[in-house]
Amino acid sequence: MTETKKYRGRPKTLNKNHVVEIAMQAYWHEGPTEVSMNSLCQRAGVSKPSLYREFGNEDGLACAALENYVQSVMAKVIEKLKGDGSFADKIGRLVFIATEGTRHENGCLFVKMRATKLSLGVKTQSMIAETENMALEAYTQFLDEAKENRDWSGTFPVTLGAQYLHAQIGLAMAQRARGEDPTAVLKLALSIFE
Amino acid sequence: MTETKKYRGRPKTLNKNHVVEIAMQAYWHEGPTEVSMNSLCQRAGVSKPSLYREFGNEDGLACAALENYVQSVMAKVIEKLKGDGSFADKIGRLVFIATEGTRHENGCLFVKMRATKLSLGVKTQSMIAETENMALEAYTQFLDEAKENRDWSGTFPVTLGAQYLHAQIGLAMAQRARGEDPTAVLKLALSIFE
DNA sequence: AACATTAAATACCGAGTGGTACGAAATGAC
């Protein structure tokens, strides 16, 4: 009966998605430790109390930015592992994404945050651990499927293969973030799956 | 004739080596971005102006700390690649050092600094690049020798192999710094040399 | 019109940063 109560008070003008997107881009391109709340407020054209009302603290914003990254960038990559195509094709696509994917010019936000996790808040650290598990599960499923289809000989355990894939993709992302070209090393590393 | 002039003025009490050693340990164990000049002064029992007189600025101290690390830790590791022993033995020793070496409980200062090089000064960044080249040269020499001795088949170029070795060792160090056990992944990665 | 409610932004806080001005202290030279 009192449904109109929801719309009382001054209408909010802060666009949460917009702020998160800007924060994600900033953390992504400049590194999580290089972006302050102050500068983020300026870029987003938002006052500081508005930011803190919406996200609680820096940890909350960083966490939201990472979550946005996982859902808008990583999820799409991982989804490709489940689609059609041969094992070799998918490995090739993985290499392509990790080395030339248009949206990865500066590495991977997840990898960058993981590298500096000591200086991040507890919520963000939990999110990093969660994302890590999600990725490992996806790789595990990918290899399980490949083994079942006889696409991959499976000369070593699937769990190790998943860890290995995760580590090598992460390495390539870290190299990209440093301005190096990870292609040759990554291809060599993934040649063990042939 | 005026050689005694050297000893005029108040005698200096600051022990440069001691300070560098403390700085190196601090950067190493807590991460370069987590250690301030203020806290370093306290730990070393030295006044701030003394530090700045000796090292110029933070960049100078970080650079000196990295240089000390390279000469006191990395050099010894690299030296082992040149000693006696079979190729397989040396690879095994490399794995051992990267995964269980007693002095590497917290990863590698070089890898940590490289991971956060954006927030370091120009001198330190140059030192990082220099160290990178030194390591690559050592790996190249190592592989060249192995190829000559028919210890390694050499199914791919030596330069790529050196990059690969450097990248995989660095990956293992980064994993250690995160608290993970890099052993299985590293052994798998280096199995391509068999 | 008066009020409750919600969000806005200014202006501030304490703490910590990298870095320095400056006077005191310790020595050799004269």
Added chain:
DNA sequence: GTCATTTCGTACCACTCGGTATTTAATGTT
């Protein structure tokens, strides 16, 4: 002793950080 020289450390600087107290603005309710 007096002086020049060199190093010492206290006390300070301007600045940035994450975070907030407080006032003002904008709405629905009555």
